[in-house]
Amino acid sequence: MIFKFPTSWKPYPFQVPLWNYLLGGGKRAVAVWHRRAGKDVLGINWITAAALREVGIYWYVYPTYTQARISVWDGLTLDGRTYLSFIPEGLIKEKSKGSSSITLTNGSIIQFVGSDRHEDNLRGGGARGAVLSEYSIQNPKAMTSIIEPMLIRAKGWALYLYTPSSKVEETHGKELYDKAKRTKHMFCDFRTINDTTDHNGEPLVLEESLKKESSMDEEQIQREFYCNFKAYKHALVRERAGNFFAHELSVARIAGRVGFFPHDAAYPVDTYWDIGVVDFTTIWFVQEKPNEIVIIDFYYNRGKTIDFYLNVLRSRGNYHFAKNVLPHDMNRRDIISADTRWTKANEIADKLCFPPFILGSKYTVVERLEEARKFLAKCRIDEKRCFRGLEGLADYSPAKRKRPGSHSSLETDIVDSFSYMAMQVKTREERRQEYKVFDTFPSNLKTIDDSNPFNF
Numbered sequence: 001m002i003f004k005f006p007t008s009w010k011p012y013p014f015q016v017p018l019w020n021y022l023l024g025g026g027k028r029a030v031a032v033w034h035r036r037a038g039k040d041v042l043g044i045n046w047i048t049a050a051a052l053r054e055v056g057i058y059w060y061v062y063p064t065y066t067q068a069r070i071s072v073w074d075g076l077t078l079d080g081r082t083y084l085s086f087i088p089e090g091l092i093k094e095k096s097k098g099s100s101s102i103t104l105t106n107g108s109i110i111q112f113v114g115s116d117r118h119e120d121n122l123r124g125g126g127a128r129g130a131v132l133s134e135y136s137i138q139n140p141k142a143m144t145s146i147i148e149p150m151l152i153r154a155k156g157w158a159l160y161l162y163t164p165s166s167k168v169e170e171t172h173g174k175e176l177y178d179k180a181k182r183t184k185h186m187f188c189d190f191r192t193i194n195d196t197t198d199h200n201g202e203p204l205v206l207e208e209s210l211k212k213e214s215s216m217d218e219e220q221i222q223r224e225f226y227c228n229f230k231a232y233k234h235a236l237v238r239e240r241a242g243n244f245f246a247h248e249l250s251v252a253r254i255a256g257r258v259g260f261f262p263h264d265a266a267y268p269v270d271t272y273w274d275i276g277v278v279d280f281t282t283i284w285f286v287q288e289k290p291n292e293i294v295i296i297d298f299y300y301n302r303g304k305t306i307d308f309y310l311n312v313l314r315s316r317g318n319y320h321f322a323k324n325v326l327p328h329d330m331n332r333r334d335i336i337s338a339d340t341r342w343t344k345a346n347e348i349a350d351k352l353c354f355p356p357f358i359l360g361s362k363y364t365v366v367e368r369l370e371e372a373r374k375f376l377a378k379c380r381i382d383e384k385r386c387f388r389g390l391e392g393l394a395d396y397s398p399a400k401r402k403r404p405g406s407h408s409s410l411e412t413d414i415v416d417s418f419s420y421m422a423m424q425v426k427t428r429e430e431r432r433q434e435y436k437v438f439d440t441f442p443s444n445l446k447t448i449d450d451s452n453p454f455n456f
Contacts (some may be wrong), residue, residue, distance in 0.1 A: 005052055006045045007088055012204075014196050015042055015081060021187040022046055022157065029187035030160045030180040032173075035224040036205055037196050039161040040084065041077060043131040045253035046159060048087050051108035056128035056154075058110050061147065063138045065114030071133075072112045089374050113143040128156040136165040136173025164229045166220075176227045192226045193258055207254070218250050226253050230394045244369070245393045260391065261382040263296045264289070268322035270422035271313065272360075275341070276302060280413040281309060284318070284421050286390065290428045295381045298389035298408065307350045313354070323355065327420060328362040360420050368419035369398070375422035389414055 011019045012376040015038065023160055043060065051058050062068040074084045083157050084095075087102065111127075115138040130147055151158055165173055180188035193205040210221055222231035231250070234443040249257060250260050263269070267287045274282045281304065285297035297319075299312055314319060330342040346356045363371075381390065392414030408416075426434070 017220040027157045031189045032177050032194050032227050033191045043161055044086050047131050050129050055107045059127045059130040060112045061132045062114050063134050064116045068112040068114045115139040128154050131159045133161050135160045135162040140172040164223050222250050243398045248373050257380045258383050261294050261380045270322050271324045272417050273326050274413045274417035277406045280410050282413045282417040284417055293379045298386040306345050310352050323358050325358045325360050328360050346351050353446040363423055372419040
């Protein structure tokens with residue numbers, strides 16, 4: 001008998017790239033998807049497809065052995081379908097609830113295991129592939145010391161499916177995601193409820209339902225449905241020093257103002273800098289649109305010269321720069337040359353054919369921080385290109401401010417440039433109102449007579 005697999009299931013549109021990557025022989029895939037995105041449904045279908053294509057042992061790994069048994073044998077999808085029903089009965093030779101395994105007619109074995117069991121119980125499996133469900137809350141030692149070496153020897157594949165952990169100490173999910181983003185041969189996908197739809201183009205989860213029907217607190221919503229790695233348990237969020245902007249960032253994400261906001265070639269780009277020599281230099285890239293402000297990019301480094309950073313701007317080849325704004329303290333004079341750092345920066349800008357730097361105004365720290373909070377309530381931020389900047393905002397605490405004799409942190413430098421930007425950036429409509437010219441003169445003003453301009 002010939003079976004076409006998968007049967008009675010096909011991936012959602014957003015799942016297709018991952019499915020095709022694995023189908024094409026991809027070896028390492030990381031999918032950080034929101035709750036109810038169909039992670040385990042895809043996982044069970046893929047591990048079955050892989051077991052049918054090549055005879056071998058395959059592991060479906062859950063955080064605990066108990067969870068593995070319950071999820072497979074008793075677990076149901078949202079529409080009431082059992083997970084085992086995705087494997088056609090005609091392909092199953094034997095089911096063993098005692099060993100939590102399924103033997104297929106071609107001899108392949110799919111075993112459902114937990115990463116909480118003692119290491120020795122996981123050794124010697126010789127698996128050709130593994131799905132790791134909810135990896136962010138699994139025992140990472142089992143992966144790094146047992147499963148991964150086994151898959152490397154077998155030239156096997158690994159599929160990581162998870163949402164962020166609720167525990168601040170469980171960082172391996174975030175670390176794996178960061179590694180996958182910068183590793184070319186790894187597949188990496190990040191999906192919030194704003195990025196997923198069903199086969200009819202309808203959202204899998206409605207934002208309105210989360211606000212009206214959910215009993216979850218804001219941190220839980222952020223973690224489970226917006227895959228926010230910073231949304232730890234509520235108490236931890238309140239107690240951590242690095243959450244001065246936590247509320248504003250959470251609201252911005254829920255409102256959809258943190259997401260995909262690419263460069264718009266119709267508008268120029270402005271940059272706001274915080275300059276460091278020993279400390280970090282941080283640069284925000286922003287576009288002022290008629291009725292909104294969009295932060296499209298972020299860059300940071302340390303120990304580099306002005307010309308290096310200007311060449312970083314130049315590397316953004318499709319950006320047309322209007323103004324580049326430096327902090328007010330760049331106007332301090334050098335004791336030896338009597339020049340200001342602003343003057344020197346402008347000399348370099350002129351040589352590299354950039355417009356002169358603009359010097360920002362001076363504000364108190366309190367003024368800047370409060371304006372930054374207000375700014376986060378209205379601006380839009382591209383999450384991918386501004387990822388490290390957003391992390392710095394999320395980690396910031398006033399306690400990390402500069403003190404005499406100490407250097408600033410990356411977080412304080414990120415916030416400095418961001419808050420100076422918040423003080424000075426405006427929409428085009430706001431600038432138009434600010435510099436509005438009267439269409440008619442007030443009646444008490446005299447007009448000039450062309451024939452007698454001196455009114456003689």
